[in-house]
Amino acid sequence: MAHCSRITALFAALFLAGCASQPHPLEQPRTQPLSDGLRVDVAVLETTDLHSNILSYDYYKQKADPTLGFERTVTLIRKAREQFTNSLLFDAGDTIQGSVLADYQAQVRKVDCGEELAIYKAMDAVGYDGGTIGNHEFNYGLPFLSQVTGTPMNVDGAGTQRCAGPHYPLVLANVYSARDSKPIVQPWTIVTRNMAAFTPDGSKLSVPLKIAIIGFTPPPIMQWDKQNLEGKVTVSGVVEAAQKYMPEIQAQHPDLVVAILHGGMNTAPYTSDMENGGWHLAGVPGIDVLLMGHEHTDFPGPRFEHMPDVDDEHGFVRGVPAVMGGFFGKDLGVIRLALVRQQGHWTIDKSKTFSQVWPICPPMLIAGKPTVSPTNCVPADPQIKLVVGKVQQAAIDYVNTPIGQSAVRMSSYFADEGDMSALAPVNAAQIDYVRRELAATHPELANTPVLAAAAAFRNGFGGADDYTDVLPGPLTLRNAADLYFYPNTLSAVKIDGAELKAWLEKSAERFNRIDPNAEGEQQLINTKYPGFNFDQMQGGIRYVIDVSKPAGQRIEKLSYQGKLVQPSQTFVVATNNYRASGGGHFPGLDGSNIVLASPDGTREILAQWLQAHPTLSADDLPRASWHFARLKTRGTVVFTSAGDKQAVAETDGLHTLRQVRDNGDGTAVYAIDLSK
Template sequence: MTTTLLMPSISRRALLKGMTAASALIALHPFAVHAAENQAHLRLMETTDIHVNVFPYDYYADRPNDTMGLARTASIIDAIRAESANSMLIDNGDFLQGNPMGDYIAYERGMNEGDVHPVIKAMNVLGYDVGTLGNHEFNYGLDFMFKVVGGANFPFVCANLTKGQLAGDPRNDDLMFKPYLIKEKMITDGAGNTSPVKVGFIGFVPPQIMVWDEKNLSGKANTRDIVAAAEVWIPVMKEEGADIVIALSHSGIDGTGPAELMENASLYLAGVDGIDAVFTGHQHLVFPGPTDFQGIAGVDPQKGTLQGKPAAMAGFWGSHMGLIDLLLEKDGNSWKIVDFTTEARPIYHRTEDRKVVADVASDTAVVAAAKADHEATLEYVRTPVGKTSAPLQSYFALVADDPSVQIVSKAQTWYTKEMLKDSEYKDFPVLSAAAPFKAGGRGGPDYYTEVPAGDIAIKNVADLYLYPNTTRAVLINGAQVREWLEMSAGMFNQVEPGATDAALLNPDFPSYNFDIIDGVSYKIDLAKPARYAKDGSLANPDSHRIIDLSFDGNPIDPEQQFIVATNNYRAGGGGNFPDINGDVIVFVGPDTNRDVIVRYIVDQGTINPSADFNWTFAPMPGTTATFETGPRAKAYIDDVKGARIETAGDGENGFALYRVVL
């Protein structure tokens, strides 16, 4: 198979310029134009990481948002299909959880016999050929998931998810879903003749679901390594006559080297013999493209290849449509790929002054399919539960103690003390670990919590705590508290003393792993390198960034034991924090962390979310560092004046640049 581009691709803007509302003139893909008598153009289209975002609407902010929505992605599907005589549509997982509509259906309305979930209603309109599962499909439990997928008019495949213990031979595993689908697709060649091609689709989910959703999956499911499962099932697909094999990999792209049970295994999955193309996702990034995945061996972000094979990742929340175009050539009675192009086509763009402009309108059929559920969700999220005496915002959550994280910690501490008051742990001091979830980054310059003083509604609580995690508490000692914080401090780059405007934040460190532990006070010394790598391994064993760690006004006792309130993800080992795993869990709560926050607000009536600045950066005279945050941060800069933060101009992609004086 050749991987050179024999024909120029047509840009989205060129396509749009060639269309008019009146004529709806469509420019064909070059493969469709130039295919010979024994050649055919097959277009494969991907959505991924929709996270229940059917509408271009931010329920947390309670306002429209032109950067999201399957209804917007759907509106370009007809045009994209029309660019080719032959096309197929797939979904790559994480469609079921991620916004208040998902929570409303799962927790309030429920799924009765015959009900169809709104995201499935929308997907059923669009004519999907096949889908696979993402890790968030399991957040509401297996029974709920099966009710939801049962309403789909297209099949789901997953080759590495079993109903129980793994068999000796993966082909004997009792799988929850069919591992693959071979679909016979009638395609038209360059001469107008039609004949069948057998397209095989195989799906994969991150093995880490067994940690992330241990509560829902323990004793009911198991997972295999993605690459190992592929190596077994791809030959079976070929034996059954698949002409081409497409991997639906709800797994990202990581070039650190193959490892067992790898979370982001798509690069190495592409290397499995017999796989012809890979749809990837999970990381909420864009591939191909100019910014993500640069400099990784085996990855070509410009051409859109993994180990030389075509691949695409279609952003998140409907922001892009992933496209893999294949030029097929008939070889006897079967087909082979002789050329390809890849693309991630967006639904919006930003102007020079950083304003978002929608490139498409919403698809009316998708809007109509879920309109009643959308309106019910709006009513649900606008229900008040209490008041706040001051604004809750997360614009500075990664650089200073923050009110949006503070209120989560206060609620967790309040709840955990109440739940343990009659237990053997009633006299242990209770700390609380919480991280900022909405802190810009890959979510963009509007991806921040912002709740004005006054009424707090359910939408605001969901904004404070995005995930339906459940409560946990762990028992650890003072030394382990320090190591927990050392891992969190990987959020920051090392800063040379005396540096001017050094880059502060490590872009590869997710904000949800930046735990702040309330109940102790400490400083972070940025002059030292991070003690831990992202995977939890000791990167710099002699380095200690956490200094002046104290409890109750005194240096912390390494041997003193503490209860730390957290969530099921962290307590179960999520994030690879040292010594934090199922072995130290002493309390498994029946409630979600969100419900705890709601109860706390109801109990308090009016909350005071002001930060107590229990953590700061260690002073570095003559040193400054910069970070990006949302442009609306300017309204709250006085809230962090003790942290010596000042504006520093415009950042990239709609962000604002700020400086911290160390």
């Protein structure tokens, strides 16, 4: 609550500062030698993790969703430009993937060389000064990335033709071609912009500001997109890349160096494969401003409140002004950068510099609690829909292609608590596919037990509507996309019983350790462990999770076909390419034990399986494979999900849940009785 008040105060201060300092437009800019004492205020604006959510629309529920969408971020961008005479706009990556529209343009009706990608068209409509490449940019492969970014790459499969790309420069310093060891995208560039400046006596003049931008992506892309990148590119750590190119940048004598990192912050000792290296990158001499992303959160924000050398109130990381502007177009990152001319150079006046994240839906106080309401969101900028409206409708028409009927409801509202209805069709499709492929490609494994692992990707992280919910009735491709959110390909790994247990133990870190003797409420879910890493397995397997035990010791009664699993027993597990290649740092999964790397997408495999079961019933789906160990607790064990869904839990056989309070934002707190 105190933090919310602080945010509100800063937002107001930023607004007033911008309005108060806004001068009359320059009619005839003057040029003159730059003297000490000259001041320039610049609003550095950032979007990140847009994931091609261009319009405020939920493709899975087929309705408008005003709580997300770049078209509303544009409204904030235009307001910032009205408030501040000087501004720069950058994007921190994960831009071209993540929505039905993105998949449509990449995998269904692929854009041709002369056609600009819809998200880039929308971004060009508002005008960007630069951006970088996120990890999800690599999901569709290097040839596609090369084409749609307008960047010829000297890598296998990528052409040398320069195709239509965004009208702003992209930079990426830490990914290199395996052919020549040169960056696949220019590592850095310089943009020069004229800025309104003020002398100590209040006179106004126009001055050029020379801004260097350098970009970075998470080094673990080599694991996450191994099938797309192995043998084609190499990756370095973000700090090493910054140190490599900083001398070149400084030789150009820029006035400002902006590091655009698709990554967040981790204060653990630095390693070259660190996923979120922002804290360490801020310590590289010469970096003046740090823009971050990837973690789908806000900085400044409470998640970073207690990090060393991090000013969570004003937005500094190790003395460097920094911002991380949310995800899905829900926010705009803003740094109010105060520059002053001293001894012939521009320096940052840190006493007048601060960062803020502007939400498209500012929280309202409901029952004393800050709550995001769809009724309190800024309007969409009408220009963006005009730019992408036709391809948007084409994508919607495509995903409404019928593929069958279902007699069962498949939802993820209580996937963390044991409702596997939304995971069962995914696992069934994976098992069926792998069994057929193994018989043809690995006949020596044809009789090996095949299991499948799936996670609930839509588990409420993005709010009350961020759940899979496929109702009984007609099924379309949209439902398949809802059931399997990411454009992963299918992989299968060969493991033994000990590795199987270790896999499940890692997954069970999704839960906090519950103390049976503690009074008061205890939270069941460990929100620091992402839901997309909570793999749940099916295929004749059964197991129990004891949340009273420490992590690593929770899996009990692990059996296959009614018999306890032996440590040396052999299994093949169907999963996705991300997990099989090491994504999530699961023990024993590093890509070395992959026995099947399918070119087919898991979503497409699922859609084909659903088409092969045109009247889907409960008999077609594997039963739930796990439950919690019985545990009597003094206090109440609670978790959060979408509100008023207790009937869904009852229908799916979870009779130990009850809603205890409404949060006022579409979510509710539920209690779970672990003693039954």
